[in-house]
Amino acid sequence: MTMDPHPLAPALAAAEEAGWTVLRLDLDGVRTKARLMDACAQAFALPDWFGRNWDALADCLGDLSWLPGAAGRLVAVTGWQELERARPGDWEVLREVLEEAGAYWRESEGPPLEVVVAAARP
Template identity: 55%
Template structure:
């Protein structure tokens, strides 16, 4: 299934498709910049783990949708370069997904295994 088809199928169901492409990211500032762009985070986003967690568990700044599917691509390089930060990022993502579970505004985050394409 191509990305366009996935986005179209999700849109029919009221879901947003968010692609967080991390190819070439090897440090936390670049990771936070990619998150800010992919999620279209508000200007007040502080570019740290607590701020990312806060933005992903309080989506009042984002247009309402039935759910969000976040596809993380190209993450392997960052995971190798910054294993501790990658573990924190995965915890933030898991906690945010758990926060929205069963609320009618789901958040699902998947790690693409095929690289950054």
């Protein structure tokens, strides 16, 4: 049995077809908090004022005004397993920040933000 190397591809394509902005947070090879913040800055096209810490990430994900208008935003997190092993606390905080951002946008008047995390490979 072979695993699909891109298991989220159908969901991402469907989201884009529906007018959503898809943000890909690929954490493959990320083993430090500094590299994690760099990956987030790149994936979310964060503004220059992003402070590369948890509070700044939460603030940015609660704004997103620099992203193009969309029906919604889908964050696809892949390659997270190495980070979870190397920095389990940072992985947990990232998950919390993403969950809180999703909850915020579901309750706001703006477009929703949903997060999908690719399953671990067997």
